[in-house]
Amino acid sequence: MGAGYRWFGRPLLRFQDSEKAHGRSLSLLRLFSSNPFTRPLLKLLYKPKRSLPVELFGRTYAHPFGLAAGMDKNAKALLGWEATGLAFVEIGGITMLEQTGNPKPRMFRAPHAKALVNRMGFNNNGSEKIQSTLEKHFSKHGRPGVPLWVNLGKSKITPLDEAPMDYATTMERLWSYGDVFVINVSSPNTPNLRELQGDEGLKSILVACHEVNNRCSSQAEHEKKPILVKVAPDMTSEQLIHIAQTAKANGADGIVVSNTTVERPESGHKRDQSVFSQQGGMSGQPLKERSTDMIRTVRKATGKDWPIIGVGGIASADDAWEKLAAGATLLQAYSGFVFEGPALTKSVVNGLHKRLQASPHTSIIDLIGSSSE
Numbered sequence: 338m339g340a341g342y343r344w345f346g347r348p349l350l351r352f353q354d355s356e357k358a359h360g361r362s363l364s365l366l367r368l369f370s371s372n373p374f375t376r377p378l379l380k381l382l383y384k385p386k387r388s389l390p391v392e393l394f395g396r397t398y399a400h401p402f403g404l405a406a407g408m409d410k411n412a413k414a415l416l417g418w419e420a421t422g423l424a425f426v427e428i429g430g431i432t433m434l435e436q437t438g439n440p441k442p443r444m445f446r447a448p449h450a451k452a453l454v455n456r457m458g459f460n461n462n463g464s465e466k467i468q469s470t471l472e473k474h475f476s477k478h479g480r481p482g483v484p485l486w487v488n489l490g491k492s493k494i495t496p497l498d499e500a501p502m503d504y505a506t507t508m509e510r511l512w513s514y515g516d517v518f519v520i521n522v523s524s525p526n527t528p529n530l531r532e533l534q535g536d537e538g539l540k541s542i543l544v545a546c547h548e549v550n551n552r553c554s555s556q557a558e559h560e561k562k563p564i565l566v567k568v569a570p571d572m573t574s575e576q577l578i579h580i581a582q583t584a585k586a587n588g589a590d591g592i593v594v595s596n597t598t599v600e601r602p603e604s605g606h607k608r609d610q611s612v613f614s615q616q617g618g619m620s621g622q623p624l625k626e627r628s629t630d631m632i633r634t635v636r637k638a639t640g641k642d643w644p645i646i647g648v649g650g651i652a653s654a655d656d657a658w659e660k661l662a663a664g665a666t667l668l669q670a671y672s673g674f675v676f677e678g679p680a681l682t683k684s685v686v687n688g689l690h691k692r693l694q695a696s697p698h699t700s701i702i703d704l705i706g707s708s709s710e
C-alpha cells in the first residue's frame with residue numbers, strides 16, 4: 338500500500354460519506370489523467386514496472402490484475418485507470434435505460450473487516466448516454482491501450498421475461514467499444530435479478546447476446562467479442578456447478594466469480610456491526626475465501642480451458658496468488674482499492690513477480706490452477 342494513502346488518504350476517508358468519497362476520487366482521477374502533465378505522474382507513481390503477461394481472448398494482458406465492475410459505472414476515468422497500471426478495466430453495470438438507483442445512503446464501509454456493503458441498484462447513465470461518452474472518448478483519445486470490459490445489467494423496470502432484450506440492446510449499443518462483455522445476473526440489489534441465473538433465464542439472455550454478437554461482428558467484419566457470465570456467491574456448490582455448466586454449454590466464453598454476497602460475518606466492532614446490518618451486497622476481505630473456493634469448484638467442474646475471472650477480497654499479492662493458484666486466469670478488485678488506495682496494482686503485480694521468482698512456477702500461466710490439481 339502507498340504510504341501516502343495509508344497515512345493521509347485512508348484516515349480522511351473515515352470522515353466522508355462512502356459514496357461521496359468515491360465520487361471525489363473518481364473526479365480527481367479523471368482530472369489528473371486528462372492533463373498531459375499530470376498523467377505521466379500517475380504512471381510514475383502507480384504503474385507496475387514488472388510485466389506478467391497473460392494471453393486471453395486473443396489479447397495480451399500485461400499482468401492478470403484489472404478493475405472490477407461498479408467502480409466506474411459511466412466510463413468517467415478511462416485514461417486514469419490505464420495510467421495507474423491496471424491490465425484491463427470493466428465499466429458498468431450498464432443498463433439499457435438510465436437509472437438513478439436506490440435512495441442514498443447506499444454504500445457503507447466496515448473499516449475493521451475491510452468490507453463494503455452496497456445497495457446501489459445499478460445507478461448509471463444508461464446505454465445511450467454511455468454509448469455517446471465512449472464515442473467521444475474514442476474519437477478524442479483512440480481505443481484504450483488496455484482491454485475495455487463492459488458489465489451489462491438489467492433495467493429495474495424491465496420485467497424478467499424481457500431481460501434478454503434489455504441486455505442485448507445495451508450490448509448492441511456498446512458492441513464496437515467493448516472488448517469483452519459480462520452478463521451480470523448476480524447483483525443482489527435489483528429485485529429478482531438473481532432468478533436469471535436459472536436455466537431458462539440464462540439461456541435466453543445468452544441466445545439474445547450471441548445474436549447481437551453475430552450480427553455486429555459480420556457487419557463490422559470483426560471477430561466476435563467474448564461474452565462472460567458473472568455469478569453470485571450465495572448458492573450451494575451443486576447450484577454453482579449447474580450454472581457454470583449451463584453457461585458453458587450455451588456458449589459463454591468464461592465466468593466471473595463472484596459478485597457481492599448477502600451473507601455477513603460475525604464482528605466484535607460496533608461500527609462494522611452497524612454496517613453489516615445494512616441491506617445489500619457485501620464485498621471485500623470477508624468474501625475472499627468464499628470466492629476462491631468457488632473458483633476451485635468451477636475449475637474442477639468445467640476443466641482448465643474455460644476461463645475463470647477471480648474477484649472478491651483481493652487486497653494483496655498473496656490474495657491474488659491464491660486465486661490464480663485456485664484456477665483464475667485474470668483477477669479483478671473493487672474493495673481493495675477503497676482500503677489500500679491506487680498503489681494496490683503495483684503491490685499486487687510486484688508481489689506476484691517476487692513470489693513467482695521464488696517458486697517452481699515458470700510463469701503466471703504455469704501457476705494458474707496449480708492448487709486445484
Ligand SMILES: Cc1cc2nc3c(=O)[nH]c(=O)nc-3n(C[C@H](O)[C@H](O)[C@H](O)COP(=O)(O)O)c2cc1C
Pocket residue numbers: 405406407408429430431444453455457459488490521524567595596597619620621622624648649650651669670671672673
Ligand atoms: C459499490 C459497488 C458497486 C458494484 N457494482 C457492480 C456492478 O454494477 N456490476 C457488477 O457486476 N458488480 C458490481 N459490484 C461487485 C464488484 O464488481 C465485485 O464483484 C465485488 O465487489 C467483489 O470484489 P471486491 O471484494 O474486490 O470488492 C459492485 C461492488 C461495489 C462495492
